[in-house]
Amino acid sequence: MPRLLHAFFVATALLLATTAAHADDTQALRKAIAANQPIWVRAPLDANPKMLGNGYDDNFSEYDAAGKGHRVFAAKSTSADIDRYDVQFVQIDDAMKLKAAANFLFASAGVQANSDSRYVWIQVFHLTKVVSLVRGGAPKDAAKLVAEKVYYGSACNIIVSGSASTFTLDLAAKLKSGGGDLRQFTSKYNLDVKYLTDGLKLKPGMSVPLEQDANKIMGAFAEGKPQPIFVEFLPMQEMFTLPIEWAKAKFVPGKYKITRIDLTLADSKADGRPWDALGDLPDPMVYMYTGGKPKQGVNSLCSEASCTNLAFTRNTFKATFTPDKLIDLAEGVPLYFVVWDKDMSEHDYAGETVPTDVLKVGTPLQSIPLNVEGQLRNFSITLEPVN
Ligand SMILES: [Ca+2]
Numbered sequence: 130m131p132r133l134l135h136a137f138f139v140a141t142a143l144l145l146a147t148t149a150a151h152a153d154d155t156q157a158l159r160k161a162i163a164a165n166q167p168i169w170v171r172a173p174l175d176a177n178p179k180m181l182g183n184g185y186d187d188n189f190s191e192y193d194a195a196g197k198g199h200r201v202f203a204a205k206s207t208s209a210d211i212d213r214y215d216v217q218f219v220q221i222d223d224a225m226k227l228k229a230a231a232n233f234l235f236a237s238a239g240v241q242a243n244s245d246s247r248y249v250w251i252q253v254f255h256l257t258k259v260v261s262l263v264r265g266g267a268p269k270d271a272a273k274l275v276a277e278k279v280y281y282g283s284a285c286n287i288i289v290s291g292s293a294s295t296f297t298l299d300l301a302a303k304l305k306s307g308g309g310d311l312r313q314f315t316s317k318y319n320l321d322v323k324y325l326t327d328g329l330k331l332k333p334g335m336s337v338p339l340e341q342d343a344n345k346i347m348g349a350f351a352e353g354k355p356q357p358i359f360v361e362f363l364p365m366q367e368m369f370t371l372p373i374e375w376a377k378a379k380f381v382p383g384k385y386k387i388t389r390i391d392l393t394l395a396d397s398k399a400d401g402r403p404w405d406a407l408g409d410l411p412d413p414m415v416y417m418y419t420g421g422k423p424k425q426g427v428n429s430l431c432s433e434a435s436c437t438n439l440a441f442t443r444n445t446f447k448a449t450f451t452p453d454k455l456i457d458l459a460e461g462v463p464l465y466f467v468v469w470d471k472d473m474s475e476h477d478y479a480g481e482t483v484p485t486d487v488l489k490v491g492t493p494l495q496s497i498p499l500n501v502e503g504q505l506r507n508f509s510i511t512l513e514p515v516n
């Protein structure tokens with residue numbers, strides 16, 4: 130084994146020993162990795178089809194303690210050309226994935242593998258060829274893992290990391306769902322971002338667009354000769370590893386931005402008539418009341434001090450709004466939403482939500498479905514903490 134690689138293995142082993150001791154203390158459940166569940170690693174420098182069929186231990190080492198290799202299947206393979214641009218988000222949520230990333234990726238990218246940090250590995254790639262093992266007959270030897278495929282092409286590996294307390298499950302979900310500028314995203318949420326390219330050369334005058342958009346990223350580079358970018362391992366049989374827990378973000382009183390509202394209205398008004406003349410679709414308008422239902426009741430004017438006219442759109446049963454409205458959330462203060470079908474005058478009442486203390490039921494950055502009444506079929510809001 131190359132000396133450098135060996136050093137990574139030792140470092141990872143130490144890290145995992147710490148994690149394991151902690152896990153035993155808390156009686157953490159082990160997580161199963163099924164025999165058909167592929168494990169991708171960034172291709173090592175010497176990756177080639179001859180490694181296919183080779184046995185590896187759960188540290189991804191092909192040598193046992195005595196320095197002996199274990200070939201499980203003969204290195205017989207087939208090659209297929211493909212042409213696939215894609216982005217995959219790998220949330221590092223178990224010790225096996227952490228080992229795979231730490232051994233083959235982190236050190237080259239200048240990322241420390243640390244049990245107090247959480248990591249997402251964004252794989253942006255163009256696959257041009259896959260060479261796959263052809264398993265001939267029964268296994269000739271025993272091993273935990275078998276090298277199954279070598280993927281060729283070019284890739285930009287992006288590693289986003291942060292402390293376990295700030296890089297929460299919800300933030301990872303937001304990272305996955307949101308497009309946009311990764312540098313801005315990571316600086317906003319105190320995350321770190323590093324990247325490592327394989328088979329890509331930056332075009333003159335371009336800088337690496339740290340974006341979630343694969344086309345933008347790949348567009349900044351000239352693709353070189355296709356080279357091995359990923360190696361896929363398969364467990365010989367079900368394996369077990371320790372989960373890495375991701376914290377769930379909690380709501381605390383403070384300032385939030387309403388970043389998104391989704392609502393759906395019934396096909397007709399409560400009396401069965403169409404929303405508008407000539408069967409025209411409704412024009413949903415959303416009023417928000419802080420503090421629950423006003424004592425004097427609601428009307429279509431939004432004249433109460435606690436009322437905000439939040440959103441409006443024309444001719445649709447189903448709407449998504451991005452109001453980006455700032456709101457101060459205090460404990461025990463319910464939010465209450467009323468939806469009207471806006472007309473020239475005398476708007477049609479459409480429905481309302483049950484007043485809800487969202488601090489108690491929801492999670493920041495995740496859609497919070499509220500209970501609905503009237504002709505409202507569903508209604509959800511998404512809130513983002515504002516520092
Ligand atoms: Ca109407």
Ligand SMILES: [Ca+2]
Nearest residue numbers: 405409410411
């Ligand atoms: Ca209409």
